[in-house]
Amino acid sequence: MRDGVVVCGGKMGDAAEPVGATAGPVFVGIPEPKTASMVLLAPPMKSAPSLTPQQHLYFYSDQDWEEFTLEWVRALSDPYVLVTRMGGAGDRGADVAACLTDEGTNGDWHCYQCKHYEAALQPADVWPEIMKILVAKVHGTYALPTRYVFVAPKIGPTLVRLLANPASLKANFFKAWAKADSPVGSALRAEDRAAVEALAQVTDFSMFKAVDMEWILKLHADTPHHSRRFPAPLSPRPAIELPPQEEAAHEAVYIQKLLAAYNEKYGLALVALNDAREHLKTKGHLKRQREAFYSAESLRVFARDSVPLETFSAIESDLYDAVVEVEERDYSHGFERLDAVLEAAVNHQPNTGNILYPVITVSDRKGLCHHLANDGRLTWCKGDEDVS
Structure with a gap:
């Protein structure tokens, strides 16, 4: 009793x-x-x-x-x-x-x-x-x-x-x-x-x-x-919010790594989010990457509130294992490395046994690459390891 x-x-x-x-x-x-x-x-x-x-x-x-x-x-x-x-x-x-x-x-x-x-x-x-x-x-x-x-x-x-x-x-x-x-x-x-x-x-x-x-x-x-x-299918995942207009504090590292990749490919000197947002060659790509980052962030929050921590960590670690060999290859510039890693992430199939599998999107997989970049585990320009 x-x-x-x-x-x-x-x-x-x-x-x-x-x-x-x-x-x-x-x-x-x-x-x-x-x-x-x-x-x-x-x-x-x-x-x-x-x-x-x-x-x-x-x-x-x-x-x-x-x-x-x-x-x-x-x-x-x-x-x-x-x-x-x-x-x-x-x-x-x-x-x-x-x-x-x-x-x-x-x-x-x-x-x-x-x-x-x-x-x-x-x-x-x-x-x-x-x-x-x-x-x-x-x-x-x-x-x-x-x-x-x-x-x-x-x-x-x-x-x-x-x-x-x-x-x-x-x-x-x-x-x-x-x-x-x-x-x-x-x-x-x-x-x-x-x-x-x-x-x-x-x-x-x-x-x-x-x-x-x-x-x-x-x-x-x-x-x-x-x-x-009480094992059961997860509740529906909430709608994903769009990125805020201004850069949030937790975006700083991956944004700087993106800017470095843009600069290396296009010979630019971008230093801030707004610089890339206003440039014709980078604004569309930047918009998609920020949306992907926030998509992965919404997945992380949904998982935090729904399942044990290790369940989401397994998804993130599995994706890292799928792209890290791609990230470590030689490339002519950082944007080429970024592009290859994102392609590998899109083609990666998460573990179908994980309860989060049915709610993971292509955008989540791209966004998790930027989360890993934020955490210092992935880098696009190999002179940028100190950014994180």
């Missing part, structure tokens, strides 16, 4: 809707999830119905569930300002807290209590958790959250019905509370028990919800861990 993860945060409309999508919070005491060092391969062709991601979660071990939880918690974004681990044993209802304001759990917050049992989550499983958050309020540990959401791979139908009816949920909590042999509150000191009961009487039980696991999986899908855990 793995439980006790609480995430507190901003104003979420429905439990199934994600919160925020831009800048992320500060994480304290929550490690960056470990990404397995692996090249992700394309999933095999389906010959029979496969498990859905949610069904995969049913069979997770305690360790798998904990790692999965860290992955989606680390994917939380704006409007959260702080996400922090609150403790283990004796956590008083909060293990990890993510908060909307600098007031933390003294301000506006939501809780996501994550539980992983072999069986579906039942009312008897949640009564102690409801009690713990009420006790924490009585002791001044936290303010009551504005929403408390149970997260579990399976939630039983009885609990689903109760969570949809706050009055019935509250009534059934008090039935469990009143039983002589109940584990809910029977161990509390008399004064604490009275205070918790009084607080429960005035608490709006509509704060307790069950989140749809599809929301959690959607959040997790925006991390590079998702494709590793």
Whole structure:
């Protein structure tokens, strides 16, 4: 069993809707999830119905569930300002807290209590958790959250019905509370028990919800861990943005190497991007190379957000191995070397087993040559090795 993860945060409309999508919070005491060092391969062709991601979660071990939880918690974004681990044993209802304001759990917050049992989550499983958050309020540990959401791979139908009816949920909590042999509150000191009961009487039980696991999986899908855990074809690749008008800082090296190749071929003295953009002999070629560079950059970002790092590195390394022998041959000038390397890149076929293969374009392959030039691994004019 793995439980006790609480995430507190901003104003979420429905439990199934994600919160925020831009800048992320500060994480304290929550490690960056470990990404397995692996090249992700394309999933095999389906010959029979496969498990859905949610069904995969049913069979997770305690360790798998904990790692999965860290992955989606680390994917939380704006409007959260702080996400922090609150403790283990004796956590008083909060293990990890993510908060909307600098007031933390003294301000506006939501809780996501994550539980992983072999069986579906039942009312008897949640009564102690409801009690713990009420006790924490009585002791001044936290303010009551504005929403408390149970997260579990399976939630039983009885609990689903109760969570949809706050009055019935509250009534059934008090039935469990009143039983002589109940584990809910029977161990509390008399004064604490009275205070918790009084607080429960005035608490709006509509704060307790069950989140749809599809929301959690959607959040997790925006991390590079998702494709590793749940092999499936990649999501569509976003449209490629055109290069900006002005040269970006990360273009400096490959642009200078291009200018050197132009100068050597045409006897020019180009020193800046605009010089080549305005010259009749170079402007068209330069435009295509910048578009290719940004195409490869979009592939890199898409891969970074979708698959383990090594998956993209394998594509880049494979292309380098395909062109480096061509680059090292003798040529009359640097532009001739550049032209030969680009032709070799266009003719190179990436590893069809790599999951990125279906989304790689000819422009990506050309652009990766410029990325390699940027990194100092390829050079067009052999007197330019110091450019990088």
